[in-house]
Amino acid sequence: MDKGKLQMEFEKYIDRRQSDSLKWQRYAGRDVLPLWVADMDFAIPEPVTRALQQRLQHDIFGYGVLSQGTKQAVCQWLLRRWQVEVTPSQLVTLPAVVPGLNFAVESQQLSDIGFFSPVYPPIRKVADNLNIRGRAFELKMEAGQYRMPLEQIEQAAAGGMQGLLLCNPHNPGGTIWTDAELQQLLALSRQYELLLISDEIHGDLILPGHRHRSLSALAQEQDRVITLMSAGKSFNLAGLPMAFAIVKPGGLRQSLKGWLQGRCATHNVLAAVAMETAFSQCQPWLDALTEYLGQNWRLLEQTLSSVAGVTLMAPQATYLAWIDCRGLGWETPSKVFTDYGVGLSCGTEFGAPGFVRLNFACPRETLELALSRMLKAIETHQP
Ligand SMILES: Cc1ncc(COP(=O)(O)O)c(C=O)c1O
Numbered sequence: 001m002d003k004g005k006l007q008m009e010f011e012k013y014i015d016r017r018q019s020d021s022l023k024w025q026r027y028a029g030r031d032v033l034p035l036w037v038a039d040m041d042f043a044i045p046e047p048v049t050r051a052l053q054q055r056l057q058h059d060i061f062g063y064g065v066l067s068q069g070t071k072q073a074v075c076q077w078l079l080r081r082w083q084v085e086v087t088p089s090q091l092v093t094l095p096a097v098v099p100g101l102n103f104a105v106e107s108q109q110l111s112d113i114g115f116f117s118p119v120y121p122p123i124r125k126v127a128d129n130l131n132i133r134g135r136a137f138e139l140k141m142e143a144g145q146y147r148m149p150l151e152q153i154e155q156a157a158a159g160g161m162q163g164l165l166l167c168n169p170h171n172p173g174g175t176i177w178t179d180a181e182l183q184q185l186l187a188l189s190r191q192y193e194l195l196l197i198s199d200e201i202h203g204d205l206i207l208p209g210h211r212h213r214s215l216s217a218l219a220q221e222q223d224r225v226i227t228l229m230s231a232g233k234s235f236n237l238a239g240l241p242m243a244f245a246i247v248k249p250g251g252l253r254q255s256l257k258g259w260l261q262g263r264c265a266t267h268n269v270l271a272a273v274a275m276e277t278a279f280s281q282c283q284p285w286l287d288a289l290t291e292y293l294g295q296n297w298r299l300l301e302q303t304l305s306s307v308a309g310v311t312l313m314a315p316q317a318t319y320l321a322w323i324d325c326r327g328l329g330w331e332t333p334s335k336v337f338t339d340y341g342v343g344l345s346c347g348t349e350f351g352a353p354g355f356v357r358l359n360f361a362c363p364r365e366t367l368e369l370a371l372s373r374m375l376k377a378i379e380t381h382q383p
Contacts, residue, residue, distance in 0.1 A: 006288035010042050011363050027343050033362075033370045034343040038171070038320060040236045040361035044274070045285040048235065051277040052270060064269040066093060070276045074244060077279040078229070082203060082214040086246050092256055095264050096241035097201045097228045098122045104197045104226045104245065105163060106130055107259035108252070113163040114156055116148070118352035120171040123199065135161060136351065139170075144314055146175040150184050157192035166198040168215060169206070172322040172350055172357045174315025176210055182218050189224050195252075198227045201243075202318045204234035204286060208294040210316040216246050224252060234286055235278040242271040293319045296360040296367055303371045307378055319361035326354035329383050340377035342370045 016024045023034045023041075043049075071088035078084040094100035105113055105126055115123050117136040127134025135156055139146040153164065164185070169176045189196050198215040206212050216227040230243035247253035297314075300321055305312055309327035325333035334346035334356050347355025360367055 003284070003288050003291070006285060007292055010289065010292045011365070012043070013363050013365065014041060014043060016041065027338075032338055032341050032343045033366060033373070035359045035362065035370055036343050036345045036357070038233060038318075038359055038361075039238045040319065040359075041363065041366065042236060042289070042361065044236050045278060045282040047281040047285075048237070048274050048277045051273050055270060055273045061269055063266045064272060066267060066272055070272055073276045073279045078214075078216075078246070081283075082200075082212055082217060084214050084216045084227075084246065086216070086248070090246060090248050090253065092245040092247055092253060092260070093267055094228070094243040094245055094260075095267075096232070097199055097230050097243045099264070100228045100243050100245055101165060101197060101199060102126055102129055103260060103263070104195075104228070104256060105132075105165075107256045108163070108195055110162040110195065112161050113165060114153065114161050115165040116146075116167065116170070118172060118347065118350035118355070119165075119167055120199075121349045123165050123167055124351060126165060139173075145316070146170055146173050146313075148177065148181045148185070150181070150188075153185070154188055157188050157194045161192075161194065163195040163197060166196060166215065167202075168198050168200050169202045169212065169317035171202060171318055172320055172345075172347075172352075172355070173313050174202075174207070174318040174320060174322070176206070176213055176316045179213055179218065182213060182215050185215070186219055186223055186225075193224065195224045195226070198225065200227055200229050201233045203229060204231075205290065205293070205319060206317045207290060207297065207315060212317065216248075219248070221248050224249065226252065226256070231275040231278045234289075235274070235282060237271070237274050237278065240268065240271040240274045242267055242275050293361060296362075296364060297321065299364065299367060300358070300360055300371065303375070307375070309378070319359060321358040321360055323356050323358060324354065325356055328378065330354075330381070331383070336381050337374060337377055340381070341373045342377075 023037045027034055075086050078086055112133040113127055114135040116139050137149050137152050140149055188194055203212040215225055219225045227246040232238045304310055311324040313322045330336050334344050337344050345357035
């Protein structure tokens with residue numbers, strides 16, 4: 001399908017209300033547009049649908065294995081898109097990225113880890129889940145982008161912190177960390193034996209004019225790095241979960257693999273078909289998608305950037321606008337916007353009260369309606 005036709009596909013409204021969708025069921029029966037959890041209101045790529053339909057013609061869904069071909073498709077994708085050289089044997093299959101974050105920490109028996117703040121809520125929760133020490137590092141804001149507080153990280157590493165959870169590109173905010181920041185983290189990892197766990201699930205959702213910088217592309221073979229990736233976010237396959245950890249040092253990989261045994265179900269055969277097809281046949285779809293997302297972002301920016309009390313952060317990646325509403329003087333902005341018909345993620349869950357996160361992976365018409373409702377809220381709501 002050519003780019004123009006693909007763009008038309010993204011314009012289509014698909015009714016998800018009766019599809020057991022987490023995103024849409026939250027406001028069931030109410031006139032609220034759900035622009036919160038990170039999945040997209042777009043149909044998955046047609047080649048993926050066809051491949052799934054073909055697999056469904058076989059009536060048996062027993063335990064599966066991941067073929068060499070499937071793993072090769074992941075490796076080729078990583079090389080082509082992320083400039084990461086990885087062999088199939090360096091990939092560890094995971095049920096999804098969030099369990100993978102917890103497993104990575106637990107398998108290495110870490111008792112003291114760090115994470116940036118604000119950040120995707122499940123990353124904040126890992127230390128609590130495992131009942132270990134968690135240190136939050138407030139991100140710095142420079143020229144409209146988040147920057148890493150490297151000095152504090154070094155102090156913590158010198159003081160016994162054993163691991164750092166990274167989100168790259170960062171959610172929320174969509175910042176792609178710079179080579180210099182990533183290199184400095186790697187240097188700290190070497191000096192203090194710090195384990196770096198990099199969640200790169202948004203690494204394919206790069207907006208026009210930017211490129212993903214994977215920690216794995218900069219790391220050396222023996223660096224203590226675990227990079228998590230999946231097709232879930234970029235190809236809208238969150239309900240068909242499957243993820244990978246890229247783990248190059250043999251000892252680290254074997255301990256993670258050993259720990260996973262008996263703790264995870266074998267993979268879902270449909271998820272494997274979907275992922276392989278996405279990585280091997282759907283690059284044009286993804287390119288058209290990121291272009292469409294870029295246009296949605298520009299619409300959002302044009303509509304909200306000059307509104308008093310609201311500050312936008314320009315995302316370099318992801319389809320998630322991170323909006324600082326503290327200037328509006330409202331106690332809980334997400335509640336106010338919900339009352340006006342727009343369901344957003346509340347910044348408090350990320351560690352940033354007064355912010356909201358808006359998922360703009362929806363047809364333009366939906367976004368236009370949501371933005372007009374937000375403007376109405378800003379014009380009329382009295383704190
Ligand atoms: C940074 C980040 N990691 C992980 C996930 C979820 O990954 P999974 O569904 O594979 O657990 C999300 C979903 O929004 C995310 O934003």
